[in-house]
Amino acid sequence: MSATRFQHTLSRPCQVTGRGYWSSQPITLTFFPAPAGSGIQFVRTDLPDNPRVEAIADNRIDMALRTRLANGSAVVDMIEHVMSALYGLKIDNVEVHCTSCEMPGLDGSSHAYTLALEAAGRTVQTAHRPTYTIAQPLRVGSDSQWVMAFPDPAHSGLSIEYQLDYGPDSSIGRGSFACPVNESTFVHELAQARTFLTLAEAQHLQSKGIAQHVTSRDLLVFGDQGPIDNQLRFLDECPRHKALDLLGDLALVGFDLVGRVVAHRSGHQLNGRLASALREEFFKAAHGTMHNPGLHSQDLHSQPEDKRRIA
Numbered sequence: 620m621s622a623t624r625f626q627h628t629l630s631r632p633c634q635v636t637g638r639g640y641w642s643s644q645p646i647t648l649t650f651f652p653a654p655a656g657s658g659i660q661f662v663r664t665d666l667p668d669n670p671r672v673e674a675i676a677d678n679r680i681d682m683a684l685r686t687r688l689a690n691g692s693a694v695v696d697m698i699e700h701v702m703s704a705l706y707g708l709k710i711d712n713v714e715v716h717c718t719s720c721e722m723p724g725l726d727g728s729s730h731a732y733t734l735a736l737e738a739a740g741r742t743v744q745t746a747h748r749p750t751y752t753i754a755q756p757l758r759v760g761s762d763s764q765w766v767m768a769f770p771d772p773a774h775s776g777l778s779i780e781y782q783l784d785y786g787p788d789s790s791i792g793r794g795s796f797a798c799p800v801n802e803s804t805f806v807h808e809l810a811q812a813r814t815f816l817t818l819a820e821a822q823h824l825q826s827k828g829i830a831q832h833v834t835s836r837d838l839l840v841f842g843d844q845g846p847i848d849n850q851l852r853f854l855d856e857c858p859r860h861k862a863l864d865l866l867g868d869l870a871l872v873g874f875d876l877v878g879r880v881v882a883h884r885s886g887h888q889l890n891g892r893l894a895s896a897l898r899e900e901f902f903k904a905a906h907g908t909m910h911n912p913g914l915h916s917q918d919l920h921s922q923p924e925d926k927r928r929i930a
């Protein structure tokens with residue numbers, strides 16, 4: 620474990636406004652600078668007493684196709700693209716005031732968040748950012764879907780890889796994307812990669828009354844011949860987006876990671892379980908001797924059922 624850089628917050632507040640994909644509800648997010656050690660705190664300003672939800676894996680609720688956090692009855696939903704932008708830009712301490720539950724869907728990427736946060740600017744704080752260097756391989760998942768963290772002694776930062784496989788009959792197909800994680804790669808390689816789904820998935824959701832306002836121009840809907848009414852920003856936009864999601868879920872560790880994370884067909888639930896397992900390793904390594912404001916170990920007792928360490 621080492622502290623290799625100082626923490627950052629925003630230089631001034633900034634705002635992002637949109638509608639939730641799932642709920643269609645309008646929402647405004649206002650990002651405020653916050654003290655060192657306070658981490659990412661979502662604040663539901665629309666609810667009585669303005670409850671807070673800390674962005675750590677301990678608060679994650681298992682949900683299909685998105686990442687949800689809760690503190691009691693206060694919920695924030697689809698936070699992964701917000702978290703990915705904050706982690707990718709190394710903005711460690713902010714309050715995110717929310718006027719509704721579900722984060723803006725926007726164009727299905729982290730692009731608008733990235734532009735707003737970059738325009739607000741970053742201020743260096745006096746405390747070091749806690750860092751965990753992955754010490755041994757750690758894996759969650761099954762034989763067909765998994766995510767693994769590895770030590771990577773040759774490098775001083777985090778690198779991620781996502782391996783996507785929708786099978787030979789889908790126009791989404793197979794592909795992978797890998798990159799080191801830093802501000803430059805985040806902005807240029809990940810931030811603009813958009814959410815995607817198949818036409819059958821889109822029709823199924825809308826038949827249940829979900830995402831009624833969303834069209835195939837708002838994100839990538841894949842038919843037999845590729846994206847409908849839309850063009851890819853990258854030939855490998857789908858695995859890039861899954862890497863963006865992976866980073867947003869890993870951000871729930873609440874510290875910097877050093878090592879390599881490889882995901883094979885994983886979704887938010889497996890990604891989140893790996894984040895919980897990495898938090899557990901972090902606190903084991905800290906052995907209760909290090910003061911970590913904003914990091915809580917009391918909820919780390921439960922072992923994910925499918926977590927296993929490999930030799």
Ligand SMILES: [Zn+2]
Pocket residue numbers: 699700814860864
């Ligand atoms: Zn996503």
